[in-house]
Amino acid sequence: MKIAIQSMLIKLHGKDGLSPRVDTRWVVLACSLLFGMAASAATPVETPYGAVSLPFTLHQVPGTPVYYIEGLSGVPDSVNEGHTSNAGFVVTEAGVVVFDALGTPALGYRLLQRIREVTDKPIKCVVVSHYHADHIYGLQAFKEHGNAPTVLAQRGTLGYAGGTADSQGEDAARRLEQRRQALFPWVDEKTFIVAPDEVFDQEMRFELGGVQFEVRHLGPAHAPGDSIMLVRNYGVLFGGDVLYGGRVPFLDSPETDVERWLTGLDYIAGLKDQMRYIIPGHGTMSEDAGQVVEATRDYILYVREAMGRAVRDFVSFDEAYRNTDWSRYEKLPAFDGSNRGNAYRIYLDEEARSVK
Secondary structure: OHHHHHHHHHHHHOOOOOOOOOOHHHHHHHHHHHHHHHHHOOOOEOOOOOOEOOOOOEEEOOOOOEEEEOOOOOOOOOOOOOOOOOEEEEEEOOEEEEEOOOOOHHHHHHHHHHHHHHOOOOEEEEEOOOOOHHHHOOHHHHHHHOOOOEEEEEHHHHHHHOOOOOOOOHHHHHHHHHHHHHOOOOOOOOOOOOOOOEEEOOEEEEEEOOEEEEEEEOOOOOOOOOEEEEEHHHOEEEEEEEEEEOOOOOOOOOOOOHHHHHHHHHHHHOOOOOOOEEEEEEEOOEOOHHHHHHHHHHHHHHHHHHHHHHHHOOOOHHHHHHHOOOOOOOOOOOHHHHHHHHHHHHHHHHHHHHOO
16 A cells, blocks of 8 residues: 555655656545545444444533543544534433434434443433534334434524435435435435424423533524533533534534524523533533634634625625735634635525615
């Protein structure tokens, strides 16, 4: 393998390293081989839904029975195997509460395995932050291999889930077909959407094994059903996709409501005395709740101000995007994949507002 790659590098740069012409086909092939060598270092773990080959590290919130899995940055694809979001769980004396289920049935199964490495207590419920594919396809594993715990979500998610596996809405069906192509074999013709078993409107509080849970709806923000879960005993907040840790948020959806999102961030900021840790829907856990809230808020406001000014000045989107200083965000994960789409979505929203 090393000899083959060295040969390719000679083709890229010449024996003296000074070749002025580069054949991009060799770049792609060399990079593919290098990635393959790195990937092969991880031993694939078999699941009923296909082998998961990427690292699947379980993190514990210090001094608590709260655990989480941190996804990779980027758009779900065959390289990251759909592992782009976060999920977690809380162990109590009476059972386990899970928050979100990850983006493929295989990843959901790996999450189940991690739970069983920690405890044999029954999984009582899975709280879903919102119904987007990268957070819910793992529910299938819980239904089929986790004794079918209760799936709890905000009522607005029913518009996505459709109520049964056979009656999803158009957007859900289209997304599922796209993921069957992009994430095969982890998402395939046997993958189905698990609808919530119980729904709530604005807030739900419950106790399990002496631990107090508070689930609150803050959407529509990133999505209609956006909800957060505060584990009061331990000061841990699961923020779903209302909060992003150290990466660019995703605004590029017709369901995104920036005003409600900002209001939701204000609500979370008001919980500062009750939070010690924040686990966002994407990105890293933080002990600085204020920083996570402000980083998400600042990005939204910056994009809205830049695009709103362009609309008011009758500047085209392409020109506005090109002339905006993105330097404070361009090195963040997901910038390349999300920022332009985010800006365009907000530009369209500002255009719509300007004609009202």
